[in-house]
Amino acid sequence: MDLQLLAPFLTATLLLLVTPGPVVAIVVHNTLRKGMTAGLLTALGVELGEVLVLGAVFTGLILSQEFMPLLFRWISLAGIAYLIWLAIRAFRSRKASSHETNIKSTSRPIIDGLTIASSNPATLIFYTAFFPQFVSPHHPLLQQLVMLGAIFLGASLVFDMICIAAAARLRPSPSFGRPGFDRLAELGSAALYLCIAAFALLGLANVPV
Template identity: 35%
Template sequence: MSIAWTLFVPACFALNLAPGPNNLLSLNNAARHGFAIATLAGGGRLLAFVGMLALAASGLALVLHTSAWSFLAIKLLGAGYLLWLALQLWRADAPSLLTDPRPSRPSLWRLSRQEFLVAAGNPKAILIFTAFLPQFVEPGQPLAAQFAQLGAAFLLLEWLAIALYSYAGLRLGRLLAGQRARRLFNRGCAALLGSAGLGLLLSRRPA
């Protein structure tokens, strides 16, 4: 699989680094709560991807390809959750909260759950595992072992992307010490998340 890996790694990492909703969450979480919290919270995303990999490996993901209703249901849930997150982020850090001298500690469980739900609510994510990964599987070789190796590599590269976005968010957080700057940053992230939700809402099932 040497040739396949040479092509797979850069193509996969490009997908991992794409500025999607989950990477935006890592960026914002790091700016608000720090590098460690954002990186650990990204484990929720990885857990969702493990489930998608299992579905793709077992062939159950074909339902998503063939069923317009399944795609529509997941799309509506995912888009609705993204829009709800955008609203919460837009309203976050109101002046009354910013002046609170005892800010509450972030809930790692809550942030991990957000990462999980955003990843699980995006039907295009599972299509990556059913349309992208199989291109690098060599016929005639053990399929399960190859898929497991490719899936593990995808998760490792995804974790690296989480760390990179979290580091970028940490650096941004140091520049956002002022109340106005942090409010603008949160609202900018909210606008991007809302745009992602609308984009998901308007997306169509691949033919």
């Protein structure tokens, strides 16, 4: 893997993880309601869901490069356009419509995490747009995707553990889910999407057609 792409990927991953979303919400919710064990089981479910989604995304990307190399380039371009659209939508949003504030849980926390992580089609589309921006055409695609996926899953698990540890010591905060906080999260997401898109455009400009 190209080490020059690793640092931007780590930065983007960190920013994605700290942006409030349904995964963080369900992990914190179950921890606050049912304790640390429930939070850990929820995080395990999230990891399983992420593995399923990433497996589907990576399979599609590898097949597209194997059988239609030009298609992979177009997937990258479509991904850039999608990220820009997400940024525009976030900037224009008047309320946090993309994040569920009313979290519903079941009696099985691991099912909660698995469902939240794998049932949203937008997640599949986003990962398809996100990961190709950090692969190099000069290295084997499978090796790069496996490494990026492992890093992403590891970072996600560590962040979930931090959230669980913090939530286990805190009561629900009245500021959680306030419009101002959600609006700030939307603006942060928009800036992140634009940065990733700009980085990807620069990278594609240096790749020979």
